[in-house]
Amino acid sequence: MLRSLHLTGAQVLRPDGWSDAVVGIEDGRLSDAPCGPAVDLSGWWVLPGIVDAHGDGFERHLAPRRGALRDLRDGLAMTAAELAVNGITTAMLAQFFSWEGGMRSPEFAAQMLAAHAEVAPREAIDMRVQLRIETHLTERHDEAAALIERYGIGYAVFNDHVPHAALAAGKRPPRLTGQALKSGRSPEAHLAMLQDLHARSPQVPAALEALIARLAVRGVILGSHDDPDAETRRLWQARGVGVSEFPETAESAQVASGGVVLGAPNVVRGASHAGKVSAEVLVKQGQCDALASDYHYPAPRQAALKLAADMGIAAAWSLVSDRPARLLGLADRGRIEAGLRADLVVLDPANGRVGATIAGGQVAWLGAGVAGRFIR
Incomplete structure (x- = not known):
């Protein structure tokens, strides 16, 4: 599990629409605050x-x-x-x-x-x-x-x-x-x-x-x-x-x-x-x-x-x-809100393909297009 990190630069689909605010992940849960190292996902979408x-x-x-x-x-x-x-x-x-x-x-x-x-x-x-x-x-x-x-x-x-x-x-x-x-x-x-x-x-x-x-x-x-x-x-x-x-x-x-x-x-x-x-x-x-x-x-x-x-x-x-x-x-998933399970999918807006999947705070899949950003 990722103990803590936060995602920056992405367009994030929250319950009230798109947002560019950071998405934190801490102990398997979502947070609205920066925590741990930053992963720059500029140019990508982050959705539930x-x-x-x-x-x-x-x-x-x-x-x-x-x-x-x-x-x-x-x-x-x-x-x-x-x-x-x-x-x-x-x-x-x-x-x-x-x-x-x-x-x-x-x-x-x-x-x-x-x-x-x-x-x-x-x-x-x-x-x-x-x-x-x-x-x-x-x-x-x-x-x-x-x-x-x-x-x-x-x-x-x-x-x-x-x-x-x-x-x-x-x-x-x-x-x-x-x-x-x-x-x-x-x-x-x-x-x-x-x-x-x-x-x-x-x-x-x-x-x-x-x-x-x-x-x-x-x-x-x-x-x-x-x-x-x-x-x-x-x-x-x-x-x-x-x-x-x-x-x-x-x-x-x-x-x-x-x-x-x-x-x-x-x-x-x-x-x-x-x-x-x-x-x-x-x-x-x-x-x-x-x-x-x-x-x-x-x-x-x-x-x-x-x-x-x-x-x-x-x-x-x-x-x-x-x-x-x-x-x-x-009730603990399905939305990007603080306190819910850190279940996220990172999509390429150009073609809708998955760049990364995070489930319960764990990286379950990393594609070639976004893997380098997590490694850095």
Whole structure:
């Protein structure tokens, strides 16, 4: 950790706009006073570190190819490095707990959480875990809750990836063979499992209510994923599930106002890759509380800079810093204010690329363009 230093010369994005005042870092916290040696960042921007409310890009590091990486700890360390390169100082790693098998299986989730418990405390980047629980995997809900309790997970999201429409119509779900092989099952066994999951739908609401009650007692933040319509979002809200991740329609996003997480890649692309509602449109309508990396860690930075052209840098950057921090209950970060965690990203205003990332007062990444200034 940097015991103390201060940054000078930069344009600093504070809650009330740009400032050229110094930014001090002392014992991992921000200060308004000069302290320790000075680092001249003239010509650069200093902004709050990015808070990523949902991302599964870490999966590429844990298994770049099937069976290619045996030690999940190395993969998580590489994840921390990629996060830092992209200015992300707090990251929710969205780990599945699903019937889908492979990296989405309950067994893999347990292995990932054990590795995370070893690696995360040693990294400058604050890597946390969100557990994504499949609604219809009812016989293992207690196991999911036990993992959340054991590892102190503060955020759980409910998914339903069962292809109900095809199964209800008596059809073979699309991509069945590939999914079966990925999960280690035969296509026949996989289809039988899906049919069983679909058939238990009437019992799922009671199972969810029991699980939600157990998690709510622990203060776990609860979210739903891919709400297809307003009715579904209202149902989740009635259950006490306040966050809506990636609502698929404008109507579901409107109902979820106050807890909407949208995909930054959707903004960067200008449209959803799956043909759903445009995140950029929802942002401009004021129906977004946080932009998340989803599957691509550079996207929050890219999306915020793109949106800044229309809504201003302060409002746009808050969607990847202050507002997701508030949504996650992290009051000690997301803004450049004295006393908060020293989470900062240094950007080149000419191209928006990251020159340095400081997380919790530690230099997590130094690019060639700014490294010499810190060394001097």
